[in-house]
Amino acid sequence: MKIQKFEDLIAWQKAQTLALQIYKTYAPLRDWGFKDQIQRASVSVSNNIAEGFGRNSLLEYIRFLYIAHASCNEVKSMIYLSFGLNYISEETQNELIEMCNEEGRIINGLIGSLQKLKPNS
Incomplete structure (x- = not known):
């Protein structure tokens, strides 16, 4: 089954849940700088998955997935x-870390699947 839109990707759905x-x-946090940074990093995960999905090449898509994975590590x-x-x-820390770990595994799995589709160089 071919994924037609990024909203159908489990990686994107889980990233939205994480954000x-x-x-x-x-x-409720009053440390505005910290709050802004962790929120931006969390949104970056799903945004990079979506942006990569819309790119014209497999290599670009994979590159954006690596960025999404890095953003997930930043959140962690x-x-x-x-x-x-x-x-x-x-x-709460343990729950959030587990969400990040799961998201990282899903993104890595997606990257691995896409790399198998790359033509041999």
């Missing part, structure tokens, strides 16, 4: 920092 959870979790790093700063509980 929504980040927004909800950090909504900030989650650890936010726990260290006592912005979130350990339970």
Whole structure:
């Protein structure tokens, strides 16, 4: 089954869920700089998946997926920092980290599938 639109990608759907959870979790936070950065990074995950899907070449698509994966790691790093700063509980940290880990695995799987479609160079 060929995916016709980025909204059908599980990677994009899960990234949207992650971004929504980040927004909800950090909504009360008064550290505006931190909040802005983690929100932007979380949105970058799904946006790069969507943007890559719309590109004209497989290599560009894969490149955007790598950027999405890097943004997911940035979110993870900030989650650890936010726990260290006592912005979130350990339970919340663990839940968010697991969401990031799952998203990373899904993106890596998508990258692997797409790389198999690349013509041999």
